[in-house]
Amino acid sequence: MISSLPPATIFIVGAILLLLLPHRARSACFLVFPLLAFALLLQLEPGASLTVPFLNHELVLLRVDRLSLAFGYVFIITAFLGGVYGFHLKDTGQQVAALLYAGSSLGVVFAGDLLTLFIFWEIMAVSSVCLIWTRRTLQSTKAGMRYLMVHLFGGSVLLAGILWHLTETDSILFSHFEGGIASYLILFGFSLSAAIPPLQAWLADTYPEGTVTGSVYLSAFTTKVAVYALARGFAGLELLIWAGAIMAVYGVVFAVLENDIRRLLAYHIISQVGYMVAAVGIGTEMAINGATAHAFAHILYKALLFMGAGTVLYATGRSKLTELGGLARAMPLTLALYMVGAFSISGFPLFSGFVSKSMVVYAAELNHMTVIVMLLNVASIGTFLHTGLKLPYFTWFGPNRSLKPTSTPLGMYLGMALTAGICIAIGVYPALLYNLLPFAVDYQPYTAPHVIETMQLLIFTGFGFWLLISKLGGEATITLDTDWVYRRPSRLAYRLCVASISRLFAIVESLTIRLTHSLIELSANPVDCLARAKRFVDRVLSGASQPAPEPSTFDPNRYRLPLGVMVLVVVLAFIILLTWALFSR
């Protein structure tokens, strides 16, 4: 049984159990579930599956192969590290939501059929919204609502595609999709979650609005699950190559304008996922390996970056570059651990990004895609510039605003340290990661030309930064992104579709109630109503302006008792007759 238990069940059962445990034990017990799931994952063999009959088809609740195992491992590791980072939390809602989120991500990754995938996909959307909402500020509530609407919309399109696919092919198995409207609908659904432009506005809008620990989880799962889904269903689609390359540069360009450190990191998620999407589009074995490796490394170093930014937010209560500065003396450890993440994302040798990002670029080089390689390298420059130079400089160095950071819990440092350790370990010994990849790896990242090229690129970017530091301060602006399209008209749409319809319902409701009141009046005392009606008609017909003389009042109670007694006697007699008739057979 153990060999075919979906890992998602451990997390989902854990989420329920967590509610029943005593408060003080919850943070520690939170960590147990990822550990259990990790042990389970070590038992799962590629090829294991669990099918359940459902209507005319079979649901494949578990489908294990090297691709899903690789993603499964990194999700579980991140869930554990996030749990360590958030050890200090007293907010059970966040912990439960995080477990559900991690669990449903695993559910999608190991799903073998589209229906299971969809159910877990929706659970992911809902639980991630809860992570945003637990911050409990007005802004985050609104942002969470936007996130929910966008993702439910994407989920509906995905479901439409799945159902269409089902009618076309009569199969709900999740494997490579050929062309056709159903495939495009499903591609839309996956792309929305992967934040491919023009569907990416939700990411930078909502990830910074999560809690300090919530955003760590948010950054890790949704987009990477979508990358997995794209790799499984649409590998080799040329559209994705271009979408990915453009994404990579797009994220960097928009990050340039950002002032909030976590929003800047969120835009870089778009950029890095662009590398993965482009690799999925290339579709060769090396490219899929690259996409998986980059997803693995990215989840870890992005979590580390968000942990670092979250620690700054926790300690100072601020997250805007224009409000931060001069923290180096007060928070040196955070700076050091953050820089491990920054070097990883930039692809410095000896860090995890170097061994994964270069695999993606190499796959593009093998296929002689000059423009793609150029775009990806430009994205690399921008990424290092913002994440590795501008953000740390203006947060930890820069003008001293005499901020007094509060002390941060040990768990946060421990979480960051562990994550940083893994990033360095993968960078120094890439075989750790390469052994997990779906296909055999034929790539050696540490070749002299490559290291030299990368160091040149990065050091001279740093040089440029140093020369232009004065021009780079952030400005407090709001960036208008593609979500302008639906945010502006949304008020009109709200008035049209929601407000006017509720007003219509309210009017109908009040009319109905008034009608009911009249009916009650009528049936309670019909004679009096008729008399009043007759008087009213008389007055209208005679055109008299003074009220008619009051006739003798009709007292409805005068005949009530005799009439009622008579009706009662008749009904009793009827009952007696009826029983006698029925039982004398």
Place this chain on the structure above:
Amino acid sequence: MKRIWITVFAVTLVLFVPVDFLLHSGQDHGDFPWSHVPGFFALFGFVGCVIIVVVSKLLGHY
């Protein structure tokens, strides 16, 4: 402080760019236009960075 940064950059300049002249014959990445230009990536990094900063200032002010 400035002195330290200048020395760092000078060192990397000396370290990496001439080495590229020597080693660039070992390009196995395919025949790209920049494969035969030594020191290309250094220039690319610097120019790219400057362009990004300038573009960002422009974008921020429109």
